[in-house]
Amino acid sequence: MDKFILKYFNLIRTIIAVAIGITISVFIIYVMSETPGLTLRTFLLGPFLSKSRVANIIESASPVIFCGLAIAVAFQAEQFNIGAEGALFIGATVGTAFAVSTHLPIFIHIPLTLLVAGIVGACWSFIPGILKAKWEASELISSLMLNYVAYFLGLYLINYHFRDKGAGYLVSYKLPETAWLNQFIGGTRIHWGIILSLTFAFLVYYFLYHTTLGYEIRTTGFNLRFAKFGGINVFKIIILSQVISGFIAGLGGMTEVMGIHRRFNWQLSPGYGWDGIVVAIIGRNHPLLIIVASLFLSYLSIGGQVLNLLTDIPSEIIVVIQSIIILLITAEAFLSQWKYRITVREAAKKEVAYEPTS
Amino acid sequence: MSPLLRSILSPEFGFAVLRVMTPLLFAALGVAISEMAGSINIALEGIMLVSAFTGVVVSAYTGSLVIALLAGLIAGIILAAMLGYFHLKLKADIILAAIALNMFASGITIFLTFIFAHDKGTTSSLRSLVFPDIHIPVIKSIPILGEILSGHNILTYGALLAVALYYIIIFKTPLGLRIRAVGQNPDAAESVGIDVNRIKLYALLLSGFFGAFGGLYLAMGYVSWFARDMTAGRGFIAIAITTLGGYLPIGTFLASLLFGTVNALAIYIASLQIPSEFVSLIPYLVTVIVLAVYSVQARRKKARKPTKAKEAV
Structure with a gap:
């Protein structure tokens, strides 16, 4: 598990950043919207609900x-x-x-x-x-x-x-x-x-x-x-x-x-x-x-458009999500402590493994 | 004399220059002080936006200019603090972080404009306050000078005072000394026990402070509402201004004056039969040209220096 995390650390870090961005937006929607459940469903699943919207994702x-x-x-x-x-x-x-x-x-x-x-x-x-x-x-x-x-x-x-x-x-x-x-x-x-x-x-x-x-x-x-x-x-x-x-x-x-x-x-x-x-x-x-990132982004923006059409939440919410995601991804120290700890643990394991031969 | 020339030579033009210059000057001081500490702050665009928006909304709901002013300042400083946190603490690239924060500011202000004013364009449905105009007693009665200098928004005078404040902070306070030390050589500063990151953070917060005034002026002096992306690149033009002005108080002021004049000219030229698109692009084009000319000059100076040093030896 540790090795896997180290190998794909950047990817995992990106995914976590994306997840945090979406979580924050879900929170904002929950606070702001009068029908949070419907709004969230529209936002997250809306882009997939019709052929033309899925096509929209690819087009944009x-x-x-x-x-x-x-x-x-x-x-x-x-x-x-x-x-x-x-x-x-x-x-x-x-x-x-x-x-x-x-x-x-x-x-x-x-x-x-x-x-x-x-x-x-x-x-x-x-x-x-x-x-x-x-x-x-x-x-x-x-x-x-x-x-x-x-x-x-x-x-x-x-x-x-x-x-x-x-x-x-x-x-x-x-x-x-x-x-x-x-x-x-x-x-x-x-x-x-x-x-x-x-x-x-x-x-x-x-x-x-x-x-x-x-x-x-x-x-x-x-x-x-x-x-x-x-x-x-x-x-x-x-x-x-x-x-x-x-x-x-x-x-x-x-x-x-x-x-x-x-x-x-x-x-x-x-x-x-x-x-x-x-x-x-x-x-x-x-x-x-x-x-991949572009498809993800246009999924978000189509979600934003659907949101704009069908609910009381304006589509600019997705700009907020984007900016949070970028901030977290560019922040080099974000999760670096975690990586450091895993690296140390891995190194310690190796040391133990080598011991008998020495 | 052509009507255009006549209107440019009139006192009203001088008045317009100061009016247009005000937000640029505030933003430029904001850029300059962070630049003094060695970190380029391109988030002034976002700082001005959140302050402008906060000022308008708070003034509409509280009916108090003082509270609106404070709220606007706090909003701007918070955005600057976020930049500081992500850049200094979480080691994000300051340019990318600032781009993200500008996006954030643009998005969140439009989002909230819709929530508060039920319109995505402007907050004109809110009854927001504006900062008062001031007529200066003695100067007011001097023929031409009075027409140019008197009757401005209080924040325009504030901008001029801010230049003095900037001078005092940078050259007359221990903090200013540290800011300059950190900007010139962070390693040397650290070696004498200065907490480099902390000083950089203070500089960024001050940057937010100056920028916030610029935003407040835009929404509560220049006009009386908040409009989406109303800063229109002023935060970026400010960077060109400070490059030109060498981050020094007088230089920054003069460079702001230059850009204010160009912007005012653009407004005046609009009365001619020129496509409005050309008029609108003038300030941006001039910024590129000024930046280019300045860079060529700076490069030449640099190229000349070593030879001089050799001669001296």
């Missing part, structure tokens, strides 16, 4: 996976570039503009639109990257500020140049059908973007853990000085990690437009970039764990 996990991967690549290089939200927004707006104003056969239109969105996102993230690599300007602040700039710039682009005036509110023209990502399961909106996000997760995993460049990114993140002495071009890595991050985010935003809405319709910044930070932390920057 897709952009979160993209953003989680984007954040993870930057975080692995210890770059606090939290500009996934901005890269996603600007990528999706320019991508929409491109898709709407071009007429191409489907097998070129789809990849080209995705590529445009990705490249725009990459260029966007290049700004904090170069500022950091060249002049040590905090990428945290610049990427954050650029999120706001991207939001307003994107809105301007849609509002003044690609707005569908026939619609009653601020949306772009509908994308031509050649730029649609097919929804391939009847009765749901599950589209090819989800397959793409999973593919990307495996690609990023392979990139980070099985290529030289990925190794250099992780080494730079682990110890910048060591990386420098080891002959790694840290300048390049700092920029590259953020550019890749922006590319993934921009592309991810576009899949959402092409697969779900088929036109640009975000009046508010959708917040996937922030969800990306959450899943990157829960998944410990590991691309495959990020898939």
